[in-house]
Amino acid sequence: MATIASTEANETSRRTRSRGLWSALVAISYIQAAPLLLILGFFFVLPILTIIVVSFWDYDFAGLYPDFLTMNYTDTLGSWVTWKTYLNTLKLTAITWALTLFIGFWVAYFLAFHIRTTTMQMVLFLVCTVPFLTSNIIRMISWIPVLGRNGLVNSTLIELGIIPQPIEWLLYSDFAVVLAMVHLNTLFMVTPIFNTLMRIDRSLIEAARDCGASSWQVLWNVVLPLAKPGMAIGSIFVVTLVMADFSTVQVMSGGQSASVALMMKNQMSLLQYPAAAANAVVLLIVVLLMVAAILRVVDIRKEL
Amino acid sequence: MNNERRSKGFYVLAAFFALFVLFLYGPLSAVLILSFQGPDGGLTFPLNGVSLHWFYNLFEKQAVGDFGASFRRSFTLGLMVMVVNVVVALLAGLAFRHRFRGATALFYVTVASLVVPSIIISLGIGVVFQQFGLKPAWYSSGFGAHLTWTLPFGVLIMFAVFNRFSPAYEEAARDLGATAWQTFRHVVLPMIAPSLIGVGLFGFTLSYDEFARTLMTSGTYNTLPLEIYGMTTNVTTPVLYALGTVTTLFSFTIILAALAIILLLRRRQAKIS
Numbered sequence: 068m069a070t071i072a073s074t075e076a077n078e079t080s081r082r083t084r085s086r087g088l089w090s091a092l093v094a095i096s097y098i099q100a101a102p103l104l105l106i107l108g109f110f111f112v113l114p115i116l117t118i119i120v121v122s123f124w125d126y127d128f129a130g131l132y133p134d135f136l137t138m139n140y141t142d143t144l145g146s147w148v149t150w151k152t153y154l155n156t157l158k159l160t161a162i163t164w165a166l167t168l169f170i171g172f173w174v175a176y177f178l179a180f181h182i183r184t185t186t187m188q189m190v191l192f193l194v195c196t197v198p199f200l201t202s203n204i205i206r207m208i209s210w211i212p213v214l215g216r217n218g219l220v221n222s223t224l225i226e227l228g229i230i231p232q233p234i235e236w237l238l239y240s241d242f243a244v245v246l247a248m249v250h251l252n253t254l255f256m257v258t259p260i261f262n263t264l265m266r267i268d269r270s271l272i273e274a275a276r277d278c279g280a281s282s283w284q285v286l287w288n289v290v291l292p293l294a295k296p297g298m299a300i301g302s303i304f305v306v307t308l309v310m311a312d313f314s315t316v317q318v319m320s321g322g323q324s325a326s327v328a329l330m331m332k333n334q335m336s337l338l339q340y341p342a343a344a345a346n347a348v349v350l351l352i353v354v355l356l357m358v359a360a361i362l363r364v365v366d367i368r369k370e371l
Numbered sequence: 372m373n374n375e376r377r378s379k380g381f382y383v384l385a386a387f388f389a390l391f392v393l394f395l396y397g398p399l400s401a402v403l404i405l406s407f408q409g410p411d412g413g414l415t416f417p418l419n420g421v422s423l424h425w426f427y428n429l430f431e432k433q434a435v436g437d438f439g440a441s442f443r444r445s446f447t448l449g450l451m452v453m454v455v456n457v458v459v460a461l462l463a464g465l466a467f468r469h470r471f472r473g474a475t476a477l478f479y480v481t482v483a484s485l486v487v488p489s490i491i492i493s494l495g496i497g498v499v500f501q502q503f504g505l506k507p508a509w510y511s512s513g514f515g516a517h518l519t520w521t522l523p524f525g526v527l528i529m530f531a532v533f534n535r536f537s538p539a540y541e542e543a544a545r546d547l548g549a550t551a552w553q554t555f556r557h558v559v560l561p562m563i564a565p566s567l568i569g570v571g572l573f574g575f576t577l578s579y580d581e582f583a584r585t586l587m588t589s590g591t592y593n594t595l596p597l598e599i600y601g602m603t604t605n606v607t608t609p610v611l612y613a614l615g616t617v618t619t620l621f622s623f624t625i626i627l628a629a630l631a632i633i634l635l636l637r638r639r640q641a642k643i644s
Binding site: 092093095096097099100102103104106107109110111112113114115117118121170173174176177178181191193194195197198200201202203204205206207208209210212213217218219222250253282303304307310311312313314318328331332335340343344347350351354355358 | 378380381384385387388391392394395396397398399401402405416455458459460462463465466467468469471474477480481483484485486487488489490491492494495496497498499501502515516518519522526572576577579580582583586587595596599600603611612614615618619622623625626630
């Protein structure tokens, strides 16, 4: 009896002690997470909420007036310019996404399956990564001497006698915008896909080979399905970056093409914040729907 | 794998990879070469003599905007972002090792901060500062805007690091009588040091080149990317290329320094074990 009582007492005391330790750990976790929460709370959550509120406000040239109007939304959704701009942005996003996915996959595939030493893999991967850490605007500008009227491509083609006069649409055109977008964003595809490919158990590929699969069948039935999470992460990056881009479109199209974010930027420079905010909310919903669609297709939780 | 003959696929893909690298570096090298144009050279090839004319031009105040001052601002801001990024991402990484209420929500907010378009965050912070009657400046609103972009990267890296981090080392240290602080300082920190350098490097370079999130939040004084963006519309001399060359070389230097430090740390660890 006494022993039972004492073991029970022991049991409870041990439980309270471990509970005390547990709550101490949780308290420490909260303290550790607090800086992140505060920074993102003030500079991310609060601004987004503010935009949603302000998008219902009234404004004129002098300032903003708290109100509850749907005018900003009816204005933006009722104008065919908005729809055309969205269509243009979506087209640009789709083309860029397809190209970056194709290039990114094969580059990652080459690095993961054809390079035999880890050192070499890392070196080549870094070679791909370094430009990403340099200025985007400079990388855009760097196309000017290559694609311009008297640029490298045109002068080479004329020298070779392939074309009689310079091709005009190389620079300041939709072509140039897509080219720059691919140039700037392919790395966002390469990195996550490379990461997933490296984690594929090589014995699966051996097994497929032993069962008589051709290299195409291995690629299609083993590698591609396993690479999907990486492709999804890369796609989320590329889609959100291209959908919300304004600088690349502005610089590379020479001001001839429009994107949703560029439309917003122009409204901001005219201090029409509520109108820009309404556009921002619409764009945010569209982007989040696209991300949700990607996540519906592929479960990326295993990746983290 | 290693004693197989190289297949045809390898050569096709190797050529593809080489083209990709050329695509990445080709335009940049064109800028590098063209920045050494002679004094009356233009924006395209051929080179009209070779000179350092445009580099001198860059450092004269009247030729372009105030390059020196905007560089100093971007550099300072990059360092600020780097330090805060490393500390906050490390703490958050440690926090996420234990389950606490709201952990999932906080994680989703962090990822959302990456996904939400930069220009929307820029606008939001601009409007918040305006409504609160605060003056936006690169070291306050701009600083916060940069953190919403660099912190998620840092947190995700730390998350991945701690996911693969065995708690056995800490248990061993604790069994040998180390305090919590000693365990962290002498066991955990040396093991994750290379990753922390990586987080710092990301923080600095992403901030140093950040443009979209700075647009509405930098206040009166421009950071370097804003300065360059302004130049793209009104400068038509190779001074633009000189600027590109200088900033790119600066970025390269930072990256190489970070890599060197990571390699040194790895070496030291290898020696110890």
